[in-house]
Amino acid sequence: MRPGVRLGVDVGRARVGVASCDREGLLATPVRTLARDADVVAEIARLADEHGAVEVVVGLPLSLSGADTASTDDARTVAAQVARAVSVPVRLVDERLSTVSAQRALTATGRSTRSSRSVVDQVAAVIILQHALDAERAAGSAPGVVIHLDEGPAHARG
DSSP states (O other): OOOSOEEEEEEOSSEEEEEEEOTTSOOEEEEEEEESSTTHHHHHHHHHHHHTOSEEEEEEOBOTTSOBOTTHHHHHHHHHHHHHHOSSOEEEEEOTTHHHHHHHHHHHTTOOHHHHHHHHHHHHHHHHHHHHHHHHHHHSSOOSEEOOTTTOGGGOOO
């Protein structure tokens, strides 16, 4: 397992959830929910710097069959923008069902969907990052695909 703090990012149309992990890469925890506005990439870069992140992990929303969805290109575009704004690698990882899992987890704790809106994106980011950490620990290699800016977001497929 590579050492170092990582940020996990769940890109949504209205909000972006952010999570981080400890330096040992054991446990992902929620950080913030950001409004999806013109400043979101700069805010993610600021959080990466503030947390001393060695990598940013962005969830790639694929369909259950593994095909692209309406949100896939959006996530790739945001990931490429983040890659240009930070000095650390940005990695796309499969995030199938992370938001659904986050909503179910919050409902199981007694929170309604309405009262959970402000944290569901953070929980999804935690799920994305924790899955990436667990996958790396199990496989012995980093999960997903690193964004290569010279190729653009369309070439960062995983």
